[in-house]
Amino acid sequence: MKSIQINKYGTSDVLEINDNTPDPTLRKGQLLIDVFAASINPVDLAIRSGYLAQMAPLQFPVTLGGDFAGIVKEIDVDVTNFKIGDEVYGQAIILNGGSGSFAQSLEANSRNTALKPKTASFEEAGALPLVGTCAIQALEEHIKLAKNNKILIHGGAGGIGHIAIQLAKFLGAYVTTTVNTDDIEFVKKLGVDEVIDYKTQAFETILKDYDAVFDTVGGETTNKSFGVLKNGGVLVSMLGKPDEKLAKEKNITAVGQRTKTNTEDLNRLSELVDNGKIKVSIDKVYSLDKIKEAASHQETHPRGKIVLKIRE
Numbered sequence: 428m429k430s431i432q433i434n435k436y437g438t439s440d441v442l443e444i445n446d447n448t449p450d451p452t453l454r455k456g457q458l459l460i461d462v463f464a465a466s467i468n469p470v471d472l473a474i475r476s477g478y479l480a481q482m483a484p485l486q487f488p489v490t491l492g493g494d495f496a497g498i499v500k501e502i503d504v505d506v507t508n509f510k511i512g513d514e515v516y517g518q519a520i521i522l523n524g525g526s527g528s529f530a531q532s533l534e535a536n537s538r539n540t541a542l543k544p545k546t547a548s549f550e551e552a553g554a555l556p557l558v559g560t561c562a563i564q565a566l567e568e569h570i571k572l573a574k575n576n577k578i579l580i581h582g583g584a585g586g587i588g589h590i591a592i593q594l595a596k597f598l599g600a601y602v603t604t605t606v607n608t609d610d611i612e613f614v615k616k617l618g619v620d621e622v623i624d625y626k627t628q629a630f631e632t633i634l635k636d637y638d639a640v641f642d643t644v645g646g647e648t649t650n651k652s653f654g655v656l657k658n659g660g661v662l663v664s665m666l667g668k669p670d671e672k673l674a675k676e677k678n679i680t681a682v683g684q685r686t687k688t689n690t691e692d693l694n695r696l697s698e699l700v701d702n703g704k705i706k707v708s709i710d711k712v713y714s715l716d717k718i719k720e721a722a723s724h725q726e727t728h729p730r731g732k733i734v735l736k737i738r739e
């Protein structure tokens with residue numbers, strides 16, 4: 428089968444199209460899936476570059492990719508919640524015991540898989556697993572966002588951000604987001620109440636008394652966000668644990684989220700998609716053969732998601 432692999436760490440130059448990748452074999456608790464679509468996340472590029480090599484050493488060759496949508500073709504006897512022919516989506520990244528989704532077939536843990544939203548195409552479903560579960564875990568599980576709460580979402584035009592905006596609006600919150608000038612119209616269409624152009628405005632001098640901040644940007648943005656929150660507010664960052672000293676001083680609950688893409692949250696995501704509450708925005712669809720162009724596009728921050736179409 429065809430897959431996208433690396434045999435060493437580096438830039439896009441190390442991406443290889445391998446037409447003779449052995450088919451994955453079924454292990455305990457796993458599913459074998461024919462992949463129809465996959466999507467790129469920043470973590471896939473971090474694996475390729477070697478950024479995670481010390482934390483998670485890998486044996487080459489490595490098949491890249493995590494997010495997938497496809498059809499179940501084989502099931503381990505211990506897995507009882509899926510059947511052959513089910514249309515599913517989930518995460519099969521090498522780091523969670525999957526075989527990698529930038530491939531015509533993959534092996535995935537059943538606990539990282541769910542039935543795909545019925546109303547979503549394979550491309551849409553393949554774009555959703557990681558960003559959708561990130562948004563659900565941050566807003567519903569950590570922040571417990573409620574009606575009329577005020578939330579600031581950093582990076583609203585990104586993969587996670589554009590889903591989080593829609594979920595926050597569905598939960599009844601007042602939503603402000605930070606984006607660059609070119610993305611203002613995009614996030615307005617998603618229903619935000621207020622937009623800060625981070626290229627020309629300093630959000631920390633404009634906003635105050637927020638109940639929550641969801642930070643998908645990191646760095647200085649995380650520290651500056653403490654000033655926006657009211658006493659007792661919640662800060663969830665996707666880029667590590669926020670400063671505990673600052674959190675204590677200001678009585679803020681600060682969470683460095685480590686997202687786990689599990690069946691339960693994927694089912695919740697399917698429900699939100701099928702009820703028309705969340706729609707993923709796909710910036711561009713590429714074939715597997717165009718992986719280098721797709722990866723470069725991801726690195727220049729698409730609006731929403733970049734998808735790889737793998738089967739018709």
Ligand SMILES: NC(=O)c1ccc[n+]([C@@H]2O[C@H](COP(=O)([O-])OP(=O)(O)OC[C@H]3O[C@@H](n4cnc5c(N)ncnc54)[C@H](OP(=O)(O)O)[C@@H]3O)[C@@H](O)[C@H]2O)c1
Nearest residue numbers: 469582584585586587588605607625643665684685686728
């Ligand atoms: N902890 C976890 O479990 C976990 C899981 C998934 C992802 N992540 C991390 O979360 C981050 C976001 O992921 P993603 O998939 O949403 O990435 P993405 O699609 O690249 O989105 C990031 C967005 O942030 C924008 N941005 C950059 N600098 C900004 C600033 N100063 N203020 C406001 N917006 C800014 C970018 O747009 P422009 O640069 O074009 O303005 C882009 O739209 C990544 O770093 C990823 O590695 C963590």
